Amino acid sequence: MGKNIVLVVDDVPESIGALCTELESEGYTVLVAPDGETALQRLDMVSPDAILMDAVMPGMSGFETCRRIKAQPVWAHVPVIFMTGLTDTGHIVEGFAAGGVDYVVKPVRTAEVLARLATHVRNARAVRLAREAVDVGGLGVLVVDAHGRPAWRSPLAQAWLTEFLGECADDTDWLQSEADEAERTAPDGRALVAHRMGEVGLGETMWLLRLRPAGEAPASRIAMAALTPRETEVLSWIAKGKTNRDVAEILGISPRTVSKHLEHVFEKLGVETRAAAAALASRELG
Template sequence: MLEATEEQRPVVLVVDDAPSSLGMLCDTLEGEGYTVLVARDGDSALQRLELVAPDAILLDAVMPGLSGFDTCRQIKANPVMAHIPVIFMTGLSETPHVLEGFACGGVDYVVKPLRAQEVVARLHTHTRNARMTRLAREAVDVAGFGVVLVDARGRIAWRSPQAALWLQGDECGARPGRLPEPVYAALESDTGEVLLTLAGVPLSVRNMGRVGMGETMLLLEQRSVNAASPSRLANAALTPRETEVLSWLAKGKTNRDIGDILGMSHRTVNKHLEHIFEKLGVETRAAAAALATGHLF
């Protein structure tokens, strides 16, 4: 059972056109520490998602109007909601249906009749994994950095909270799900870096290269208007993984903590720190943390 205060209780959205048949499941979820929201069809589910971001979604595939598969596609096409794990729970058990569930973005597929404890176990796992991934990505916002992942079609696949602040607003002139055109120049630049101003904020945008799933990582850094040269941290050319490790180091985490958060051994963390210290030209954890948090270079 999850232990959390009322404010910290994870939220799960159950989408099914016959919610009364899921009474036992909803009761079990409540007993396990979840706050349960219910929607009767895909359209009402999307409306709810405009108001609240649940930790996970349990989604039926066959419903009146928008099918569960199409609902999932719309969820995954929206960068704001794409991180939410979707678990299908449906009576459709044929292989093509299962394959479609995963193809449209689902992380799991449970066939009815449901076994409540099995659903809860799967939900625990996917909720925990999604939260750990989100924490790791949000950590790179340390010291005024923001991160954007761009897919092969040039669409925003994910953006960190700091990047979202810089990219929001009509003044950026970008279509939904797309970056402002000047930002795309970083993808084509010989140096991998462009300088621009968004929403009145002077920024440096650097292309950090390809990451998983064919996506490209862009690192956004706020620059001083009068800055004559890049900061030591900007010049360090840390890899995305090294940036994550440094972020958690700056937040006071031990090597073992960092390993648990990022899913690596503490020995691997040590190796990353050795490379970070060398690139930053420092010898201690305190010095590296000071560079990251103080941004005084």
């Protein structure tokens, strides 16, 4: 495995000389940019494992630079850690709103920066590998932030969103509903199907995308949940109005075991109540 690459963006190079030296001694390859525009140019040539970003710089601020980085799917996964003397809550909130993952106050304490950097680089790599593995499996991943904006898209998800939505690839209105599934259909009959996977961060929601060929019937939610045979049996009896004790007697198991099966069923179906699970089963199991 090659060295981790860190892009350090600061308009006062002498203020970060010691930090860069320490980063290199810890095995990082360090790239330096004196302003936001230069940082974006560096990103056109290499994809770093993390970015240490000064918040206040002449011209484009670090916050605006971060927003531009996060707007590009190919760079969006790179963690940005702000380094700044701004300590009031408003600036800290702005940093996170721009897409930063962390905030250290100048003058920076090198040991603290190294510890935070190592954690974010490790987490970002794990998430990236997991999402790339999803793409390999024929599924795409879309993460939407609390404001309904795309926060991250795997390569396959980006390709599908561009194909199905064109210039509106960043539009997530089609996902904004109470349902856990949504879809967009192409003129040739194929459909881009999105399944809500739940929250993965502060206000962020993950959607799993798949391509349904033309002519293929929509998969039932229960089928996609991959219930075990016993879980399916329990659910079918619940849909018929049976109590846990009734189901236990019918299947020859304890009521406690029935309850455990139902817990798994609720989790797999993404529902929270017995009534919701029963209603879903009535529609799909008959």
